Amino acid sequence: MLKMRMRMKMLLLLGWCCGLVCAGQNRSDPRGQTGFPVLSINYDYVQMPFEVSLWILLASLMKLGFHLLPVLSGVVPESCLLIVVGLLVGGLIRVMGKNPPVLDSQLFFLCLLPPIILDAGYFLPIRPFTENAGTILTFAVLGTLWNVFFMGAVLYGACRLEAGRLASVDLLSCLLFGSIVSAVDPVAVLAVFEEIHINELLHILVFGESLLNDAVTVVLYHLFEEFAHAGEVTVGDVFLGVVCFFVVALGGVMVGGVYGVLAAFTSRFTSHTRVIEPLFVFLYSYMAYLSAEVFHLSGIMALIACGVVMRPYVEANISHKSYTTIKYFLKMWSSVSETLIFIFLGVSTVAGPHTWNWTFVSITIVLCLVSRVLGVVGLTYIINKYRMVKLSGKDQFIVAYGGLRGAIAFSLAFLLSSDDFPMKDMFLTAIITVIFFTVFVQGMTIRPLVDLLAVKKKKQSKCSINEEIHTQFLEHLLAGIEGVCGHYGHRHWRHKLDRFNKRYIKRCLIRGERSQEPQLISFYNKMELKQALMLLESNSSANLSAGDTAAPQQRSRKTLNISKEREEEIRKILRANLQKTRQRLRSYSRHTLMPDAEDEDEDWSETRIRKQRRMSFMTLPALRESPAVRGSRVESDRPSVLFTLADERLESRGHKPSVTFCLDVEEKPLPRCVSDPGADQLLEEDESLHQRH
Amino acid sequence: MKETGFSHSQITRLYSHFHSLDKGENGALSREDFQRIPELAINPLGDRIINAFFPEGEDQVNFRGFMRTLAHFRPVEDNEKNKDPTSGEPLNSRANKLLFAFRLYDLDRDDKISRDELLQVLRMMVGVNISDEQLGSIADRTIQEADTNGDMSISFSEFTKVLEKVDVEQKMSIRFLH
Numbered sequence: 001m002l003k004m005r006m007r008m009k010m011l012l013l014l015g016w017c018c019g020l021v022c023a024g025q026n027r028s029d030p031r032g033q034t035g036f037p038v039l040s041i042n043y044d045y046v047q048m049p050f051e052v053s054l055w056i057l058l059a060s061l062m063k064l065g066f067h068l069l070p071v072l073s074g075v076v077p078e079s080c081l082l083i084v085v086g087l088l089v090g091g092l093i094r095v096m097g098k099n100p101p102v103l104d105s106q107l108f109f110l111c112l113l114p115p116i117i118l119d120a121g122y123f124l125p126i127r128p129f130t131e132n133a134g135t136i137l138t139f140a141v142l143g144t145l146w147n148v149f150f151m152g153a154v155l156y157g158a159c160r161l162e163a164g165r166l167a168s169v170d171l172l173s174c175l176l177f178g179s180i181v182s183a184v185d186p187v188a189v190l191a192v193f194e195e196i197h198i199n200e201l202l203h204i205l206v207f208g209e210s211l212l213n214d215a216v217t218v219v220l221y222h223l224f225e226e227f228a229h230a231g232e233v234t235v236g237d238v239f240l241g242v243v244c245f246f247v248v249a250l251g252g253v254m255v256g257g258v259y260g261v262l263a264a265f266t267s268r269f270t271s272h273t274r275v276i277e278p279l280f281v282f283l284y285s286y287m288a289y290l291s292a293e294v295f296h297l298s299g300i301m302a303l304i305a306c307g308v309v310m311r312p313y314v315e316a317n318i319s320h321k322s323y324t325t326i327k328y329f330l331k332m333w334s335s336v337s338e339t340l341i342f343i344f345l346g347v348s349t350v351a352g353p354h355t356w357n358w359t360f361v362s363i364t365i366v367l368c369l370v371s372r373v374l375g376v377v378g379l380t381y382i383i384n385k386y387r388m389v390k391l392s393g394k395d396q397f398i399v400a401y402g403g404l405r406g407a408i409a410f411s412l413a414f415l416l417s418s419d420d421f422p423m424k425d426m427f428l429t430a431i432i433t434v435i436f437f438t439v440f441v442q443g444m445t446i447r448p449l450v451d452l453l454a455v456k457k458k459k460q461s462k463c464s465i466n467e468e469i470h471t472q473f474l475e476h477l478l479a480g481i482e483g484v485c486g487h488y489g490h491r492h493w494r495h496k497l498d499r500f501n502k503r504y505i506k507r508c509l510i511r512g513e514r515s516q517e518p519q520l521i522s523f524y525n526k527m528e529l530k531q532a533l534m535l536l537e538s539n540s541s542a543n544l545s546a547g548d549t550a551a552p553q554q555r556s557r558k559t560l561n562i563s564k565e566r567e568e569e570i571r572k573i574l575r576a577n578l579q580k581t582r583q584r585l586r587s588y589s590r591h592t593l594m595p596d597a598e599d600e601d602e603d604w605s606e607t608r609i610r611k612q613r614r615m616s617f618m619t620l621p622a623l624r625e626s627p628a629v630r631g632s633r634v635e636s637d638r639p640s641v642l643f644t645l646a647d648e649r650l651e652s653r654g655h656k657p658s659v660t661f662c663l664d665v666e667e668k669p670l671p672r673c674v675s676d677p678g679a680d681q682l683l684e685e686d687e688s689l690h691q692r693h
Numbered sequence: 694m695k696e697t698g699f700s701h702s703q704i705t706r707l708y709s710h711f712h713s714l715d716k717g718e719n720g721a722l723s724r725e726d727f728q729r730i731p732e733l734a735i736n737p738l739g740d741r742i743i744n745a746f747f748p749e750g751e752d753q754v755n756f757r758g759f760m761r762t763l764a765h766f767r768p769v770e771d772n773e774k775n776k777d778p779t780s781g782e783p784l785n786s787r788a789n790k791l792l793f794a795f796r797l798y799d800l801d802r803d804d805k806i807s808r809d810e811l812l813q814v815l816r817m818m819v820g821v822n823i824s825d826e827q828l829g830s831i832a833d834r835t836i837q838e839a840d841t842n843g844d845m846s847i848s849f850s851e852f853t854k855v856l857e858k859v860d861v862e863q864k865m866s867i868r869f870l871h
Contacts, residue, residue: 465831471859478865480736481867484714484730484732
């Protein structure tokens with residue numbers, strides 16, 4: 001018997017070796033050799049994917065490495081370190097004799113940028129964004145316009161004065177250069193601001209501005225490029241330029257909105273194909289981006305609009321696992337993209353042809369700072385007249401100082417044709433210098449400055465049902481008071497939009513009875529589910545009284561206080577309902593709550609949400625159902641112990657807390673680029689998830 | 694009108710609006726006048742808001758009372774602190790705003806939001822489709838989160854503490870046009 005097995009194994013091994021040799025034989029070049037080459041090398045076949053993978057691997061290993069050196073990552077922002085790595089790698093390649101690759105613009109705009117923007121747009125905190133929309137738009141549009149024209153004009157004047165090599169730079173080129181370099185870059189802003197954890201208002205101001213100024217940049221860039229190509233500018237052309245801006249901005253948003261609605265509608269029907277749900281989200285968003293780019297509309301705005309529009313509906317429709325998948329994939333891709341972008345920036349610096357001109361470069365850097373500060377201060381003065389919570393001087397400083405430039409500027413400059421712009425190399429050098437300056441100097445110093453100025457940091461707020469209820473309460477209250485005053489503020493319109501949303505849109509786009517669910521209820525359910533999962537993961541099996549979590553002291557005192565008869569009742573009900581049950585009521589270990597292996601097909605968490613809802617309707621002695629719930633009864637009975645006992649808590653009115661859980665487990669937020677568990681977009685995302693209006 | 698802090702033009706504007714609401718032309722507003730406002734009719738908290746305008750036990754509110762209630766919703770201004778150190782806290786301070794909101798929950802004025810009061814508010818906000826038990830569990834959870842002294846109700850200080858991270862100054866302010 002054993003001998004047979006051994007022989008079979010030998011035969012298999014031999015067969016495998018033969019196959020390998022034959023395969024090797026097939027792929028290698030047929031030469032007139034006498035023997036079989038056992039081992040041959042064919043690098044060309046895999047070169048492209050191999051190199052791409054190698055770069056991505058390098059980027060990820062770098063990220064890993066930085067977090068093993070906490071000293072370094074505390075002082076220097078990650079983006080700086082990555083650029084330095086890029087410089088080193090570029091230098092290495094140069095030393096080896098080959099030409100280092102430059103950041104290809106097509107690769108950048110089509111592959112590296114969209115994941116970052118989609119990640120930003122999908123998890124955009126909607127409520128602060130809409131509350132400050134006016135301010136953000138003012139900074140994005142007017143601020144960028146001011147920067148462009150101020151820089152262009154002063155640079156032109158300087159070039160005129162300087163003479164020499166700079167004399168050939170005409171006004172249009174200066175304006176074009178201004179338009180490329182003025183735009184605040186979302187990638188750089190994200191990379192740096194994520195690490196400093198400033199308060200939500202400032203974060204959304206700078207970040208929102210960096211996203212929305214894409215429309216302005218696109219229009220101005222194409223405008224000036226066209227003008228330079230055509231050679232003549234008329235008043236009509238300028239007017240058309242203004243029209244073009246509106247078309248680009250609004251068109252981009254519309255394209256994104258349409259794709260968002262399509263994605264939401266598609267997600268309504270995916271209940272039987274849960275596995276590919278995340279794919280729809282990604283594909284529709286990417287298509288929105290590409291479609292916008294086809295028409296030279298603002299791809300970034302399309303992507304943001306798509307993410308924002310589809311998110312509330314998609315999340316009501318998809319399963320919990322898909323939601324997690326989307327979250328993690330977006331974070332992963334955007335993280336890798338960002339790393340690659342910065343490394344490539346470093347490499348391109350070593351590679352690109354450089355024309356250094358002291359005057360031009362130094363004036364550019366000074367101008368960037370000056371025009372940004374002037375723009376911010378001037379605009380804030382106007383904006384503060386219309387804001388309820390004014391922007392203080394400290395806020396203005398941070399907004400001005402946070403205007404970082406990044407890879408978008410570089411790629412746009414790289415796309416310029418050398419025929420129309422003979423000074424392209426000089427521009428490139430200047431832009432790279434500006435990027436380095438902003439990322440290194442401003443990026444490194446912003447953290448100590450924030451501490452020095454004692455700018456309000458981000459509040460680490462946990463998911464709180466109190467806040468949700470009271471916030472909604474205040475919204476209603478203020479809407480009513482505004483009605484009394486006869487004042488049609490933005491709350492009025494938001495309420496109208498809300499009502500419209502609830503009545504018509506949610507019916508179409510959300511499947512099943514969840515379209516009728518009030519926001520408060522879905523928030524509460526999500527919160528309960530999340531904390532149940534927290535409980536599982538924190539493995540507090542024997543410690544019902546929240547021994548090792550951060551629960552406040554009095555909660556840890558309240559231990560399990562069920563009387564014996566109650567416990568028997570619970571056991572009886574569980575036995576009746578659960579098919580496979582383990583009689584461990586006091587210890588919530590993983591085994592009690594995890595599904596069985598054959599459960600993979602069923603959407604267990606979806607059932608659990610419904611189950612939990614049903615359970616909380618149930619009272620222990622009598623299975624009384626309310627009419628609204630009857631429709632949603634699911635036949636498969638797998639109530640979880642956790643929720644049945646939550647229901648137990650319902651029963652004990654009065655002053656005897658029967659069961660209390662450690663409900664204040666800290667959620668470990670998933671940071672994108674940094675490993676320190678500062679509350680990042682995820683906590684915001686979870687809050688804003690239920691504050692959409 | 695110093696205690697309300699409205700400027701002269703704001704008061705004039707509010708008075709003309711008050712006048713337009715006052716269909717009975719008797720210089721005071723009754724409950725029916727308020728109920729005629731369309732926004733309040735569809736607002737879940739409409740009745741409570743109306744009640745907030747009327748002082749204890751009265752059925753009419755004059756212009757002074759009207760303004761006094763609305764003064765709570767003025768935006769908070771930093772330079773106001775320096776103006777009048779003797780007049781006590783202005784009506785639109787954060788604490789007074791929160792007190793106003795608290796009183797809307799706390800109908801029986803016992804300075805505590807009990808479970809039943811919370812349930813009533815939740816029921817108004819959520820509508821009729823949700824069962825009592827589920828609302829009850831939400832109310833229990835809410836009280837448990839906020840309650841620090843264990844009396845199963847939310848006092849004003851607990852209420853303030855829970856909302857300390859919420860930007861009340863912005864959420865409870867209306868821009869009264871000049």
